[in-house]
Amino acid sequence: MTRAPEIPAGARVAHQFNDSAQQKHAVLLGMWTFLATEVVLFGGLIASFVICRVMYGRAFSQAGSHLYAWIGITNTAVLLTSSAFVALAVETDPGRNRRRSLLLSATALLGLCFLGLKGVEYGLDVHEGILPRLAWKPEQFGDASRAELFMLLYWLMTGLHALHVSAGIAVIGVLAWRSRRAEYAHGHHNTIEAAGLYWHFVDIVWLFLLPLLYLGSPP
Amino acid sequence: VSDTRTRSHHPGRTIAIIAAMLMVFLGLTVLVWRLNLGLPGEIISLTIGATKAILVAWYFMNVRRAPATIRLAVLAGYFWLALLLLGTLSDYLTRYR
Numbered sequence: 664m665t666r667a668p669e670i671p672a673g674a675r676v677a678h679q680f681n682d683s684a685q686q687k688h689a690v691l692l693g694m695w696t697f698l699a700t701e702v703v704l705f706g707g708l709i710a711s712f713v714i715c716r717v718m719y720g721r722a723f724s725q726a727g728s729h730l731y732a733w734i735g736i737t738n739t740a741v742l743l744t745s746s747a748f749v750a751l752a753v754e755t756d757p758g759r760n761r762r763r764s765l766l767l768s769a770t771a772l773l774g775l776c777f778l779g780l781k782g783v784e785y786g787l788d789v790h791e792g793i794l795p796r797l798a799w800k801p802e803q804f805g806d807a808s809r810a811e812l813f814m815l816l817y818w819l820m821t822g823l824h825a826l827h828v829s830a831g832i833a834v835i836g837v838l839a840w841r842s843r844r845a846e847y848a849h850g851h852h853n854t855i856e857a858a859g860l861y862w863h864f865v866d867i868v869w870l871f872l873l874p875l876l877y878l879g880s881p882p
Numbered sequence: 883v884s885d886t887r888t889r890s891h892h893p894g895r896t897i898a899i900i901a902a903m904l905m906v907f908l909g910l911t912v913l914v915w916r917l918n919l920g921l922p923g924e925i926i927s928l929t930i931g932a933t934k935a936i937l938v939a940w941y942f943m944n945v946r947r948a949p950a951t952i953r954l955a956v957l958a959g960y961f962w963l964a965l966l967l968l969g970t971l972s973d974y975l976t977r978y979r
Contacts, residue, residue, distance in 0.1 A: 688949060695952050699959030706963040713967070714974045732915070739908055743934075747901035750942040754893035863943045867935045874927035878915040 687853050694857040698864045701827075705868050708823070712816045712875055715809075722809035727880035729793050729803070729810075730817065734784045735877035738777050739869060745773035746866040749835065749859045752842075757852065760845045767839035767855070770862065774832040781825055794818065817876050824872060827865045834858045900941045907934050 680686040716723045752766035792800025795815050801807035838855055841847065847855060911930045914923050939945050945956055 688951070691948070692952055692955060695955040695959075699955055699962070702959040702963050703966065706966050710967050710970050714970060717971070717974060736908070736912055740905065743901065743904045743908065746938060746942055747897055747904075750897045751894060753944075754897065860943055863938050867938055870931045870934045870938070871928070874911065874924065874931045878911065878927050879924050881918045882916050 687856075690853040690857050691860070694860045698860065701864060701868075705820075705823070705871075708816065708820050709871060709875065712820065715812055715816065716875070716879065719806070719809045719812070722804075722806035723813050724880045725805055726793075726810035726813035727876065729791060730877050730880075731784050731787060732877040732880075732882070734780055735873050738780050739873050741773050741777045741780070742866045742869050745770045745777070746863050748773065749862045753852075753856050753859045757847065760842050760847070763847070763852075763855070764839050764842035767835050767842055771832050771836045771839060774828055774835065774862075777828055778825060778832070781821065820872055820876065824865065824868055827868070831858075831862050831865050835862060896941060900937055904934055904937060907937075 676683050676686050680689065748766050748770045752763050752770065755763040755766065788794060789798040792798050792803065793814050795811045795818070799811070801811070804810035835858060838858055842855070907930050911927050914926050914930070917923060919926070939956070945953060948956075
């Protein structure tokens with residue numbers, strides 16, 4: 664009896680698929696379907712914000728001027744760069760594990776940079792008294808109740824986004840470690856491509872949060 | 883299902899060019915904000931944001947090389963988002979004016 668050759672985990676075709684191409688298609692379609700539900704999740708919050716922005720224009724514009732726009736802008740550059748790194752990791756030749764691992768590690772590090780800057784910003788926000796209920800100084804706003812609504816949406820949207828970034832860092836970090844162990848050396852790195860799609864999506868959400876939250880007020 | 887994707891000869895170069903374009907667009911967004919144009923400025927910033935999102939989806943997320951079913955999933959997501967935004971805004975923009 665002859666033993667079947669050892670097939671690396673990344674290249675194994677699960678029994679329900681005809682071949683690796685079909686498996687890859689299913690993985691990517693599954694991730695895109697998940698992302699479509701994420702679009703609706705963030706879309707609901709964005710729609711709420713846009714409605715309030717239209718209805719309470721002056722109060723929202725004034726409230727927005729209390730945010731640290733330069734931190735938001737810097738974080739956009741950080742996320743865009745991280746997206747480029749993960750795109751390069753996906754395009755890296757299957758045999759170049761070290762390069763792929765380095766690119767994924769750089770992506771995760773930039774994600775940590777984003778969270779670090781966001782953490783500093785949240786600290787400044789609390790100091791400024793713009794955290795509704797918990798650290799709230801209403802006297803600094805012309806229309807405190809509508810400003811509170813703005814800040815509530817700001818914390819909700821950026822907080823939910825930060826949770827997504829944290830999950831992305833964990834996934835990309837594990838993939839960087841597994842890449843280093845040459846687990847994707849045989850070309851079927853579907854997991855990396857799917858995780859990359861998720862990371863880009865998180866980047867795209869931020870591309871809309873920046874103009875909506877930070878840049879809707881005069882500099 | 884056949885995989886219709888083909889790899890370009892210089893994927894790294896394309897990614898670098900797109901990354902540079904994204905940074906230029908970010909610079910433009912900051913410029914528009916500094917010019918303090920009011921509502922038109924906000925609309926321009928959001929349009930630039932949408933352009934950046936399309937570049938990321940098309941080149942980094944490889945929608946340009948994706949098979950039809952995946953493109954359909956992408957479009958379905960954005961179609962529902964458009965319905966959500968247009969439906970809700972058409973109500974609020976007309977009822978409270």
